[in-house]
Each structure stands twice: as C-alpha cells, then as structure tokens.
Amino acid sequence: MTIDAVLDQIDEERLTQLLSDTVETYSPSYAEEAVVDLLCEALDEMGLAYEKQRVSEEDETPERHNILIALGPGPAELVLVGHVDTIPAWDEESTTPYIEEGKLYGLGSADMKSGCCAMIEAMAAVAQAGVELERGVVLALVVGEEEYGDGSECFLEAYQPRLTVIGEPTGLKPCTEHFGFAEFVLESKGNPAHAAFPELGANAIHAMLGWLSRLLEGMREVSKPKQIALNPREISGGGDLFIVADRCTAGVDIHLGPQLEHDEVIDLLDRARAEVLENHAKCQLSFEQTYYAPAYRLGVDDQRLRPLEEAFESVGMEWKPTAFRSHSDGNMFRQNGALPVICGPGKLEVAHTRHEHVELDELHRAARLYAAMIVAACCS
Known part of the structure; x- marks a missing residue:
C-alpha cells in the first residue's frame, strides 16, 4: 500500500x-x-x-x-x-x-x-x-x-x-x-527608611532594577549571544507604606541553546550581581535556580x-x-x-x-x- x-x-x-x-x-x-x-x-x-x-x-x-x-x-x-x-x-x-x-x-x-x-x-x-x-x-x-x-x-x-x-x-x-530552560528567583534585601530620606536607607527595588538591567546588557557579552534569551517575568517588592522598600523579588526565565554552557549563565548572574553591589553596598542580592532542563x-x-x-x-x-x-x-x-x-x-x-x-x-x-x-x- x-x-x-x-x-x-x-x-x-x-x-x-x-x-x-x-x-x-x-x-x-x-x-x-x-x-x-x-x-x-x-x-x-x-x-x-x-x-x-x-x-x-x-x-x-x-x-x-x-x-x-x-x-x-x-x-x-x-x-x-x-x-x-x-x-x-x-x-x-x-x-x-x-x-x-x-x-x-x-x-x-x-x-x-x-x-x-x-x-x-x-x-x-x-x-x-x-x-x-x-x-x-x-x-x-x-x-x-x-x-x-x-x-x-x-x-x-x-x-x-x-x-x-x-x-x-x-x-x-x-x-x-x-534550547534548555532555567528558571531563577532573584532576591534583593535593603534597609527601610522614611521615604523623604531615601539616602538613609537602601532601596531593594532600586538594586533589583540595576541587577536586571545589567543582566539584560550582559546577554551580549556571553560567548554565543544568539544562544541566550533572558526574560524578567515578574517583579514584586515594597509596599503601600511611606518607606524605602527593604525587599524585592523577581522571576527570571533564561533559555539557553545547546552551544552555551549552563555555567556561563551562572557566571552572568554572579558578575552582574557583583557590579550592582558596587553602587548598592548596603543591599544583599541572592538568587536561586528553581528549575532547569538542559x-x-x-x-x-x-x-x-x-x-x-x-x-x-x-x-x-x-x-x-x-x-x-x-x-x-x-x-x-x-x-x-x-x-x-x-x-x-x-x-x-x-x-x-x-x-x-x-x-x-x-x-x-x-x-x-x-x-x-x-x-x-x-x-x-
């Protein structure tokens, strides 16, 4: 047939x-x-x-x-x-x-x-x-x-x-x-202060925005830029009180091609974090990988x-x-x-x-x- x-x-x-x-x-x-x-x-x-x-x-x-x-x-x-x-x-x-x-x-x-x-x-x-x-x-x-x-x-x-x-x-x-897929949760911790005196605190949202911005810029610096796609999926932090935000979290999705090593993604997160901390020394930045498929x-x-x-x-x-x-x-x-x-x-x-x-x-x-x-x- x-x-x-x-x-x-x-x-x-x-x-x-x-x-x-x-x-x-x-x-x-x-x-x-x-x-x-x-x-x-x-x-x-x-x-x-x-x-x-x-x-x-x-x-x-x-x-x-x-x-x-x-x-x-x-x-x-x-x-x-x-x-x-x-x-x-x-x-x-x-x-x-x-x-x-x-x-x-x-x-x-x-x-x-x-x-x-x-x-x-x-x-x-x-x-x-x-x-x-x-x-x-x-x-x-x-x-x-x-x-x-x-x-x-x-x-x-x-x-x-x-x-x-x-x-x-x-x-x-x-x-x-x-492509592989990695899912991360980024966390920023700062110090609260009266909103009229932001210089007395450490704004966790400000630090997180800097971290995400640096990550998006850093995609162009990996060994194979066409092998990575980074998407900040969600962000939350602060509250309705009249104070400097002392906490912020963000969900980030990263798709990486078979020609890009997973270690390069971790290095990108670490490098961007270190650079942001130079301007946000009073903040703490950390991340956790919650899912990974190679x-x-x-x-x-x-x-x-x-x-x-x-x-x-x-x-x-x-x-x-x-x-x-x-x-x-x-x-x-x-x-x-x-x-x-x-x-x-x-x-x-x-x-x-x-x-x-x-x-x-x-x-x-x-x-x-x-x-x-x-x-x-x-x-x-």
Missing part, C-alpha cells in the same frame, strides 16, 4: 472541526479533563481505541488523564506527543475560536491543540486505510506541559520511547536542536532520524533541521533516552499571545506529514 492511499483518508473538514472544538473547550494546566473527554468522544467516533492513563494521585481531585492511542505491534518504533493543556485565558473571548483569512484563532490553536488534532487525524487515516504496520506507533496526548510536565513524566514512567516527534509549533520545520542537539546524520527525513520527502517538504528556542517536554524525553524531534503546525512567536492562531493549510499539511512519518517509521 502506498503513502497516497493513507493520505487519501485525511479528512480536512473533520480535522478543522476537531481543532475548533478543542480550542473552544478551555483546558488550562491542571483543569484539562473537559478537553480530554471531548477528544475521547472524537476518538470513539473515529473508531480509534485508546487508553486513559491516570496522572493525578488516587486521592486527588479532579482526576487528570493522558490519552494513549496505539497502532501496530509493540514496543513502539515511533511516538507522537502532543499536550492538550494551555496557559490561562486572557479573557473569555480568547477561548472562542474563529476563522479569518484561512487562519483559526484562539487560545491553544498553535500551542498546541493544532498539533494534537493533526496527529489524531494522521492516526485515523492510517487506521482507516487498513495499513498493516510492521512496527508500532503510539500517540500520547498529555496534560500539564505548560507547568512542569507531569503528564509526560507519567507517560515516561510506563514507556521507553525511542524516535519521538513532539508537535510544538515550529511552522512544520523539524527541530533537532532544543538543552540538547541530535546528530543530523543519525540514521535513526532517517524515517522522518523520508516522510518529509514523500509529502514534498524540505528536511532542513533547525533549533527550537523554547522549553517543551522534549527536554524531559531526551533526558530519558529518547530522540525527540520538535515539529508542528503554527508559529511559536504567536503562542501565549492574544492573537494566537494557526493557518488551516498548515494544519492540514501537518496531518499528512505525521501520517507519512508513521508509514516511513512503521512500514517496510
């Missing part, structure tokens, strides 16, 4: 409707069950068997589940992964999908309900085409990715995936390099990636690996020995924004690409 027979089973109208339904179903991290139930109903209608894998503890409510769909014999040669959760909604309108100029808008449309739906459609097409797979494929629709990945953690306790494709938004470009780079000549390259060729797309600049469950999969390639519809730049969207043509091409990956990896 040729790949064309499988691609003929792709139902673009069904795929578009499923994406619209999932976007309309609000599913922030830790509250994903509504969209899980919706997807299970869709799988029932498609005739695809599935397993619900419990992620929450036995006494925890509400219950939370991954959805696992398997075709062919085990162990799986190919694992497809998508996360069904989103960040919290900006407002009620952000969860109301609409189509305009060939694009479907709404929270999660790019990150990454489009990838999930395209993978489901690919699995349905393979099943409906009657393809006899010689090696197995598993689709894992996981929860909790927008927090710390407890859905994927649960999946990896039960499975040992090898070749893995994660459908985060990349514009369907294959990403064999993946970067990785897969060998582009690794023959185990060859089925994915063949899939790109079979649907007329260019295999030109690049880097994924954000954090995803891919870091966790790599740490567990998998070969995770990030590739999905949508643009990372519009994820987590009020104008998040995905092009419907790209959504449909994603389903064809994923179907081709299954055939290339699981058939002779």
Whole structure:
C-alpha cells in the first residue's frame, strides 16, 4: 500500500472541526479533563481505541488523564506527543475560536491543540486505510506541559520511547536542536527608611532594577549571544507604606541553546550581581535556580532520524533541521533516552499571545506529514 492511499483518508473538514472544538473547550494546566473527554468522544467516533492513563494521585481531585492511542505491534518504533493543556485565558473571548483569512484563532490553536488534532487525524487515516504496520506507533496526548510536565513524566514512567516527534509549533520545520530552560528567583534585601530620606536607607527595588538591567546588557557579552534569551517575568517588592522598600523579588526565565554552557549563565548572574553591589553596598542580592532542563542537539546524520527525513520527502517538504528556542517536554524525553524531534503546525512567536492562531493549510499539511512519518517509521 502506498503513502497516497493513507493520505487519501485525511479528512480536512473533520480535522478543522476537531481543532475548533478543542480550542473552544478551555483546558488550562491542571483543569484539562473537559478537553480530554471531548477528544475521547472524537476518538470513539473515529473508531480509534485508546487508553486513559491516570496522572493525578488516587486521592486527588479532579482526576487528570493522558490519552494513549496505539497502532501496530509493540514496543513502539515511533511516538507522537502532543499536550492538550494551555496557559490561562486572557479573557473569555480568547477561548472562542474563529476563522479569518484561512487562519483559526484562539487560545491553544498553535500551542498546541493544532498539533494534537493533526496527529489524531494522521492516526485515523492510517487506521482507516487498513495499513498493516510492521512496527508500532503510539500517540500520547498529555496534560500539564505548560507547568512542569507531569503528564509526560507519567507517560515516561510506563514507556521507553525511542524516535519521538513532539508537535510544538515550529511552522512544520523539524527541530533537532532544543534550547534548555532555567528558571531563577532573584532576591534583593535593603534597609527601610522614611521615604523623604531615601539616602538613609537602601532601596531593594532600586538594586533589583540595576541587577536586571545589567543582566539584560550582559546577554551580549556571553560567548554565543544568539544562544541566550533572558526574560524578567515578574517583579514584586515594597509596599503601600511611606518607606524605602527593604525587599524585592523577581522571576527570571533564561533559555539557553545547546552551544552555551549552563555555567556561563551562572557566571552572568554572579558578575552582574557583583557590579550592582558596587553602587548598592548596603543591599544583599541572592538568587536561586528553581528549575532547569538542559538543552540538547541530535546528530543530523543519525540514521535513526532517517524515517522522518523520508516522510518529509514523500509529502514534498524540505528536511532542513533547525533549533527550537523554547522549553517543551522534549527536554524531559531526551533526558530519558529518547530522540525527540520538535515539529508542528503554527508559529511559536504567536503562542501565549492574544492573537494566537494557526493557518488551516498548515494544519492540514501537518496531518499528512505525521501520517507519512508513521508509514516511513512503521512500514517496510
């Protein structure tokens, strides 16, 4: 059976409707069950068997589940992964999908309900085409990715995936390099004084602003400036009393590429702190790393990636690996020995924004690409 027979089973109208339904179903991290139930109903209608894998503890409510769909014999040669959760909604309108100029808008449309739906459609097409797979494929629709990945953690306790494709938004470009992610909490302690006499105290907010400013400037001084992205995510300090602020904290996210050593990030924080203390000697500055996921780079000549390259060729797309600049469950999969390639519809730049969207043509091409990956990896 040729790949064309499988691609003929792709139902673009069904795929578009499923994406619209999932976007309309609000599913922030830790509250994903509504969209899980919706997807299970869709799988029932498609005739695809599935397993619900419990992620929450036995006494925890509400219950939370991954959805696992398997075709062919085990162990799986190919694992497809998508996360069904989103960040919290900006407002009620952000969860109301609409189509305009060939694009479907709404929270999660790019990150990454489009990838999930395209993978489901690919699995349905393979099943409906009657393809006899010689090696197995598993689709894992996981929860909790927008927090710390407890859905994927649960999946990896039960499975040992090898070749893995994660459908985060990349514009369907294959990403064999993946940035790491470090999360820091910075703290500044000063001395209170009457607000009319700031020179008698030590302003913790002033010191923190200097530290953050110096960090942003210092990004240009690391060995590979294009391999780092620093984002001060939140800052809080002081209070409503008429005094000099004696405490300030800031949350900082740092994405670092595989060519940049983690030690350089720590050195940057230390160096910036020392420079700021020269002008804020009465303050105390400290930081704590609260999360770290290392970067990785897969060998582009690794023959185990060859089925994915063949899939790109079979649907007329260019295999030109690049880097994924954000954090995803891919870091966790790599740490567990998998070969995770990030590739999905949508643009990372519009994820987590009020104008998040995905092009419907790209959504449909994603389903064809994923179907081709299954055939290339699981058939002779």
